[in-house]
Amino acid sequence: MINVLAAKFNQVDASIADTQYQITALQTKLSELQDYRQQLLSVEQACESALSQVNTALMMLHHVDPSQIDTFKTAVDAQFGVVGVGILESATVAPAEPTTPEPIAPTAPSAPAAPDVEPAIDVEVTTATDTPATDEPIEPATKATPPDIEGMLNKMTIQSIRKLAASKGADGKGTRASIAARLKKIVTESDIWDATA
Structure with missing residues (x-):
């Protein structure tokens, strides 16, 4: 047996x-x-x-x-003549020599990735090279390119952007970036100037 x-x-x-x-x-x-x-x-x-x-x-x-x-x-x-065409190596790959695979030990499953959710905590990080956000009016763009509404919103202080969100009937909770993402489609450049004036 x-x-x-x-x-x-x-x-x-x-x-x-x-x-x-x-x-x-x-x-x-x-x-x-x-x-x-x-x-x-x-x-x-x-x-x-x-x-x-x-x-x-x-x-x-x-x-x-x-x-x-x-x-x-x-x-x-x-350019289509024989002389004018550069010669490149052939794209064909030589068949690989057969190799005996090494045994692979089983591994424990990895922990599931954390969901990609932005925390609703307002944190303003400044470094030595950053300039603090102020409530000074943002000057209108002088170029013919469309204004960067979201960029302008992200330069506002958290208090100003929340006040603007409230005046537009939008949700003012979350980080400045998340509020800016909600407001960018419903506010105009002049709305932002008025809110920072």
Whole structure:
């Protein structure tokens, strides 16, 4: 009876080793395929960028000197010649030599990650390089770019931003950043100036 069990154990151990080898080979193949897919994506992005640049150059050339379009086309066509193409290493990867996988000891499951929840404690951190927030009016932007409402809200003091939230009927609880995130869609630049005036 003992001999029969020993043979069975050997048979199961051989099956486990063979399965582990197959898993290792498949993981290697998966890694190679993922790398190749990433290379394809990079090539696709480079081609799209090149086409966009050629299109821009054609539009500019058509506007400045349309007679030079054929010269530009000849220059682009020349890039497809054998001499003009840079030689890169082949993307094919040599098959990996079969290796016997090392046994891996089981590990205890890791503790579940803490939920990504912002604590509702107001903490204002200042360092030597930070300037404290004040209730001074925030000057309007002079550029034509849209104002950074959330950035302006984050520069307000916690008391001012809570007062602004109350005046707009919004929830004024939580950190300055969480209140700013709620207010950024319902307040205007002038609302912020009025609240900090």
